[in-house]
Amino acid sequence: MQISALPQFRPIGSVQRRLKGFLRDERATVAIEGIIMIPMLFWGYVAMFTFFDAYRQTSVNVKAAYTISDMVSRETTPINPAYMNGAYALLELLTRSPEPTKLRVTVIRWDNVNQKYKMDCSKTKGNIGALTNTAVGGMASKLPVMVHNERLIFIETWSKYSPPFRVGLQEQDLYNAVFTRPRFAPQVIWNDS
Template identity: 45%
Template structure:
């Protein structure tokens, strides 16, 4: 004797629901793309963090190197500085380096730019820019000088997951070590 259609369908569905032999393949099919995406996202995040760390260490090295100079800096020195930064940072794209000599005027409570020179796509620091650095430069005694080294390089993510391509900018300040101030070879080179 045949059963009504709805009872047969219900019985087939119950039997299908109780079976467990195909669940692992189905779960794997669902979870593998998610795991793959998560792995790539973690790889990109780790790579970006690593590149930021390498760039910061390279910028500190350049800042320390400049702070130990007792002779005037030259355009050839700046070219060598950028080449060294590119080598240390393992930069795939051309970088930019800017060195600025700054002193503090306590009477007017502002930072004054002695000179600024750059190599790459950035321009020399302006007087207005240096005056606006009051929130990021340290408290200094009157007429104290520091050298600010800024570096820029482009980070290009290996995969377009989570982090877009962006510029890495480092701002490093160091007190001159062997001389009262770091000078530029052309005494007339001032901030604009």
């Protein structure tokens, strides 16, 4: 029977040399850096896309509210339910929101005798209630200064925004309020027929 030789233990210096050689080895560092950086770059790209989309949708909603406000302010004939349906369809077309939008058109006037704002009419489309005189009175600090019996068209729009990716933005209602004076007639009139 032959006894095999026991492996020789190498000194600690050999292990240290191999470890230093491993640390100095630069082969495949690009691949390792890529594995670390690609998820961060992808997340950054997705976040930029999501934030840009949120700003774009906010801008589109503001422009839609101004468009409807300008449209109503140019009316010289009474507005009726068919007109409101068309304005609502225009809002949905411009915002391209997958969720139902809301539209409220209110005509407000200043009563100088009683020193308060009053509502002439308030019509809505979507799941939102009409404004009341009490609600208009509560908004007095937000309304512009007007002369006696001057009319103001107050357009409000709501549209739901859902971010395409989860990067910190929550689903939210985008609300816009626009004030406009009637342009070609002293007031906007509502006709129920």
